[in-house]
Amino acid sequence: MKKLFLIFMIIPVMGCQTNQKPDKETVLKIINDDLNFPRTIDYEIFCSDPAHAKKLLNLKLDTTGMVTIQKTQKLKDIGSPLISFTEAAQPYLIQPTEKQRKLDIQKVKIAEETIDNIKLGNRSESNGKTSIPVTYTVTCTNITPFSALMKRDFSKPINRSATLLFIDRKWKLIKP
DSSP: OHHHHHHHHHHHHHHHTOOOOOOHHHHHHHHHHHHTOSEEEEEEEETTOHHHHHHHHHTTTTTTTSEEEOSOOOGGGTTSOSEEEOGGGGGGEEOOOHHHHHTTEEEEEEEEEEEEEEEEOOOEEETTEEEEEEEEEEEEESOOGGGGGSSSOTTSOEEEEEEEEEETTEEEEEOO
């Protein structure tokens, strides 16, 4: 009877504390949840700022039909926006908050980042804790004409790494 009782006590304890290596779909869900992927990369354009207007002119976003820029301003127009967005730019605009609207700030979409190509390393244990190194690739999709505002090459994927740690009977992502 004691042996039977002992067997029934060991099985539930072992079942609750399983720390087997998770599959790639589980790891993808953990990374997406913890790091908020997929996510939109955006950029704030200060529509009344001459420096932003100059930057947009230098990048030729006015000639591509995304924006119109007032190159001169009369004294009575000081403080009014120098930059306005065309109909072609509408799909890339992010709805401004009330505060952004008052300050003539318009956020534009640059690209969308997603996780790709997850690789799990070998499981290791130290101090009673189980960990698995994870490498993954961040790729950008839906790259917009406004990506010229940032100096990053969005066509190149970025390799990142993190560690999964088994804590409280769950896998948790430890960011580097």
